[in-house]
Amino acid sequence: MNVRIVGTGSAVPKLRVTNDDLSRLMDTSDEWIKSRTGIESRHLAVEETTTGMAAEAAGKALQEAGMTAEELELIVAATATPDRFLPNLACEVQSALGAKNAVAFDVSAACSGFLFSMNTADMYLKNGFCKNALIIGAETLSKIMDWNDRSTCVLFGDGAGAAVLRAEETDSTEAQPEGILSTVLGTDGARGMVLRCDNRPVNNPYVQNDTALSYVSMNGQEVYKFAVKTVPKVIEAAVEKAGLAVDKIDLFLLHQANYRIIEAVAKRLHQPMEKFPTNLQEYGNISAASVPILLDNVKNHGMIKKGGKIVLAGFGAGLTWGASVLRW
Numbered sequence: 001m002n003v004r005i006v007g008t009g010s011a012v013p014k015l016r017v018t019n020d021d022l023s024r025l026m027d028t029s030d031e032w033i034k035s036r037t038g039i040e041s042r043h044l045a046v047e048e049t050t051t052g053m054a055a056e057a058a059g060k061a062l063q064e065a066g067m068t069a070e071e072l073e074l075i076v077a078a079t080a081t082p083d084r085f086l087p088n089l090a091c092e093v094q095s096a097l098g099a100k101n102a103v104a105f106d107v108s109a110a111c112s113g114f115l116f117s118m119n120t121a122d123m124y125l126k127n128g129f130c131k132n133a134l135i136i137g138a139e140t141l142s143k144i145m146d147w148n149d150r151s152t153c154v155l156f157g158d159g160a161g162a163a164v165l166r167a168e169e170t171d172s173t174e175a176q177p178e179g180i181l182s183t184v185l186g187t188d189g190a191r192g193m194v195l196r197c198d199n200r201p202v203n204n205p206y207v208q209n210d211t212a213l214s215y216v217s218m219n220g221q222e223v224y225k226f227a228v229k230t231v232p233k234v235i236e237a238a239v240e241k242a243g244l245a246v247d248k249i250d251l252f253l254l255h256q257a258n259y260r261i262i263e264a265v266a267k268r269l270h271q272p273m274e275k276f277p278t279n280l281q282e283y284g285n286i287s288a289a290s291v292p293i294l295l296d297n298v299k300n301h302g303m304i305k306k307g308g309k310i311v312l313a314g315f316g317a318g319l320t321w322g323a324s325v326l327r328w
Contacts, residue, residue: 003125004179005326006166007067009060010296011053012043012159012283019154026150033154038259042157042284044142050083053160054138055096057292061134062097065164069097073130075104076121078113078137078288080197080317081144082106089138102134110195111255111316112185113137113288114161115324118312119183125167136162137288144197146215155257156216157284161292176307178327181242184234185322194222195317223316227257228264230321235269235313238323246271249325250308253298255315256280256290277303287316304328 018041019030033039045053054077062069077090084092090104109116114137121133138160145153170177198214231254239246252275254262259280266276277298286293291314298304308328315321 001126002168002170002177002179003122003165004168005163007061007063007065007164008162008292008296008299009057009064010159010161010293011056011060012157012293013045013048013053015044015046016041017044022154026148028150028154036260037155038278038280039155039284040281043159045140045158048140048158050079050081050089050138050140050160051092051096053140053158054089054093054136054162057138057160057162058093058097058134058136061162061164065166067132067164069099070101072097072099072102072132072134074121074124074133075099075102076107076117076133076135077104078107078109078117078135079139080108080110080113080287081140090136093136099134109288109320110318111257111285111287111290112314112318112320112322114291115183115312115314115322116185116320118163118165118180118324119185119322121165122180122183125165131167133165134162135165136160137290137292139287139289141216141287144216149215151220152216152218155285157286159283159286159289159293161289161296163292163295176327178307181244181325181327182238183322183324184238184241186230186234186320188319191222191226191319192317194219194226194319224258224261226319227261227315228268231261231265231313231315232268234321234323235265235311238311238325242325244309244325248309249311250275250305251298251303251310252276252313253291253294253310254313256283256294257285257316290314
């Protein structure tokens with residue numbers, strides 16, 4: 001059984017906020033942000049919602065796949081910033097699309113969320129539970145940022161990406177099958193507090209707590225060290241599991257957290273930066289939406305050829321990480 005991506009889509013808010021725009025609001029500068037991260041702008045929600053962006057991206061993916069929403073059998077959404085605790089994002093997208101026949105649920109794995117969602121859907125498809133699935137990564141991170149913390153808030157943006165997966169019978173004569181070839185995932189909860197955002201504290205008639213909102217806090221140095229050490233290893237493991245060599249991979253589509261991290265990963269893998277396309281210059285870090293938006297951008301620019309071998313890799317809060325190898 002092959003599981004292929006047959007459609008992709010993405011959506012971002014209309015408002016584009018440059019580093020210079022932020023420098024008018026806080027003590028920062030374009031040079032400071034760009035030299036440390038590679039980020040030049042980000043898109044921030046004003047009227048947009050996580051559900052709305054997710055549904056827009058999903059609609060584009062369905063259109064490319066040549067499917068109607070009613071044909072969908074499974075929706076798995078990855079997000080840390082849904083519009084509501086209840087109902088979950090996947091259920092809201094199901095309603096927005098009219099995908100009344102789909103089972104829908106969320107996955108929470110922060111910046112690795114899209115990889116965890118894809119692996120979950122892949123297993124559902126290969127086990128015969130369904131024949132198609134919609135996977136989504138969507139975030140409105142601007143609502144959980146402390147906009148007085150210039151070291152963190154300048155890194156993040158809002159948006160959504162989606163992909164449609166389809167299960168197809170394996171052709172026994174096919175020497176090089178298409179689709180998802182391998183996935184490797186990992187978690188280190190012991191180091192999770194280096195990147196955190198707290199939920200509501202207990203507050204009931206027997207416990208009185210300050211219900212002030214919590215915002216994202218991050219130990220940037222620890223996150224950087226984690227990423228540059230862990231990401232090359234998980235990519236190598238996924239490539240080996242797929243029966244390939246790193247040199248044979250055409251493109252590495254990494255979570256768009258920081259250009260320096262991507263450069264360090266490329267160096268450790270002994271691969272040229274030309275194989276690591278980026279869009280963080282325009283969008284910043286969009287957590288679970290980062291990888292699917294990049295995938296959609298790269299595909300729309302004709303950078304993925306039929307039969308091309310690509311790696312998708314996510315890493316972030318949890319701490320979580322994952323890599324998948326696909327033949328397009």
